[in-house]
Amino acid sequence: MSGCLCVQWTVTPLTAPEPILICPGCGRARPFRSSGKFRLNANGKQLDAWLIYKCTSCAATWNRPLFERRAVRTLDPATLQALHSNDPRHAETLAFDVHQLRRHAPKVREAADVQVHKQVLRQESSAWSRLDILFAVPVPTSVRMDRLLARELQMSRTKVLELAGAKIRRQLRRPVRDGLRVTIARKALVRSDQA
Numbered sequence: 001m002s003g004c005l006c007v008q009w010t011v012t013p014l015t016a017p018e019p020i021l022i023c024p025g026c027g028r029a030r031p032f033r034s035s036g037k038f039r040l041n042a043n044g045k046q047l048d049a050w051l052i053y054k055c056t057s058c059a060a061t062w063n064r065p066l067f068e069r070r071a072v073r074t075l076d077p078a079t080l081q082a083l084h085s086n087d088p089r090h091a092e093t094l095a096f097d098v099h100q101l102r103r104h105a106p107k108v109r110e111a112a113d114v115q116v117h118k119q120v121l122r123q124e125s126s127a128w129s130r131l132d133i134l135f136a137v138p139v140p141t142s143v144r145m146d147r148l149l150a151r152e153l154q155m156s157r158t159k160v161l162e163l164a165g166a167k168i169r170r171q172l173r174r175p176v177r178d179g180l181r182v183t184i185a186r187k188a189l190v191r192s193d194q195a
């Protein structure tokens with residue numbers, strides 16, 4: 001057996017992360033969801049922008065800062081247009097940006113459910129000996145690599161950590177990132193199937 005089966009796994013979260021905030025309406029911590037609408041405030045040649053979130057239990061809202069006092073000329077026209085027209089796609093992209101969200105909401109509930117689209121990039125031989133997985137993560141997600149591999153390869157997390165080797169073990173405990181690569185021997189996959 002020789003060569004690799006090189007595949008790309010494109011990982012996308014199914015639902016946007018939800019900030020957990022003390023809701024002024026409910027008087028307790030509640031998850032908030034993006035309304036898909038922006039709020040803008042122009043001050044001369046400067047612009048403030050927020051994405052409006054709504055409490056999941058009442059009508060209270062929270063404005064998530066996107067930028068403050070930004071010179072309008074430094075914004076690209078497409079972004080500006082998207083903000084002015086409440087472009088749903090732009091709002092969704094921002095709603096899924098958990099890193100930016102965390103800057104304003106220390107507590108965030110991230111959905112663990114992701115969609116994995118698998119695509120064969122190259123098969124060097126039908127008797128390939130290693131599976132080479134390249135991760136494409138266009139939208140950041142909190143799903144850990146080991147959990148994802150365990151789920152998709154139908155094996156335990158302990159087994160995944162064992163197979164992937166000590167070098168990347170630490171990386172596997174972190175959220176999956178764009179461009180990461182994991183190689184697993186076919187032998188190991190077969191053994192694990194039989195186990």
Ligand SMILES: [Zn+2]
Nearest residue numbers: 023026055058
């Ligand atoms: Zn509320």
